[in-house]
Amino acid sequence: MVEAYHTSLIHKYQHGETAQTEDGVIVEQSVSLTVNGQVWLTFMCSPVDLEALAVGFLYNEKIISSMREVLDVRVCEHFDNVDIWLDRSVDEPRNWRRTSGCTGGYTTAVLDEIEPVPPDGLVLSPDHILGLIRSLFEAQDIYRKSGGVHSSALASTDGLIFQLEDVGRHNTLDKIAGRILIEGLQVDPKIILTTGRISSEMLQKAARFRASVLISRTSPTSMSVDLARRLGITLIGYARGHRFNVYAHPERVTL
């Protein structure tokens, strides 16, 4: 088993005092994704829930639309490769290749293909929203041991269903999509909570797996606000303590 964090000998300075001490450091691992025997790309990620990461990534990238298309998913013994075999030959897409080295975003061509999330009658109270984000913080496991990790959760109106952590915030949403598919979960409407900032890519991934509400403890970008308004997603930022901001589709919040 590969750990999501390990300990490292560091010098800790605090108020004039220095101590040499073991401290938790989040593990970042390069994990290649092999599709039908071809290496497609390398995830920089936390080496946990790798099947979900790979399946969810392919789903969020519209390579697959259900688990029926996946013949086999195997994480290699060193946790540095996920091997996926699909029920048909697929070409390595070019569009997601074009945006690396930045914040990992996509071309607008892909954005334009996403269908809006239809109205669903979901209405959340402020207490409900703040209770959900509190549950996310309480569920953080790796963060407590090492820091430096993002946490996201799938929730329904009844509360958190599962929560996942990764050194990359985008990866947490791929892992959520993958876990939904692998476990065949039917959750509708879906609420997504995350500790990470909401860039256009985060919004796009949430839209792809039909989240109605996306709640972050921190900020959205202008592009994610525009996309959320266009795609029918309730976008909530800075949810912490006794406050939050609603940036898009406030009709799902009793204000």
Place this chain on the structure above:
Amino acid sequence: MVEAYHTSLIHKYQHGETAQTEDGVIVEQSVSLTVNGQVWLTFMCSPVDLEALAVGFLYNEKIISSMREVLDVRVCEHFDNVDIWLDRSVDEPRNWRRTSGCTGGYTTAVLDEIEPVPPDGLVLSPDHILGLIRSLFEAQDIYRKSGGVHSSALASTDGLIFQLEDVGRHNTLDKIAGRILIEGLQVDPKIILTTGRISSEMLQKAARFRASVLISRTSPTSMSVDLARRLGITLIGYARGHRFNVYAHPERVTL
């Protein structure tokens, strides 16, 4: 001029009260990079300092090694493209294409090509380190207006030289490299400060432009710690208030 943030009409909930209000939201813009007339990739970034972003990205990716190779850099009027012409034809590299959709990291093949930073005799006191990170916070301009943005700075032992902001933390280090090249700055040894987490990609970019010390207000990953130890870079994390941790090469800190 494109602004780094704009205002958006939102609902703000706080302690049981809701107000509809204009609030700053950080602008995220897709900006394509055209090299010798060919579109290479799309940055998701803050639409400021785009020349520096483009030049620094090509430098950090080892496409160019000096401004002498750059015949022209032009930001288009809508701030959605940077057009760079080089003094020779270059092939669009494949290696950085392989890692998108995750945290934007690189293949280890590129990592292996980076030369270690040689010893430079630089020694910083704890007060000096904490003073520098305080200067970074005080210099933040866009952050104060909208939040949701990362800030990084180049410093020498005399203090901050310049500071840059971007919605993507990797972009801030490309912008620093670009600004150094465009302005022909000679700063040696270099100290880099950042509000962002230090992933392997951040460490790699800092190593590429020969930073001796990398200081973050937050956490490093295991891979960045390993790389910093291997490449001779002093890596400092959680620098804030009266504390910091030294993860690699503590010989540059009086402890």
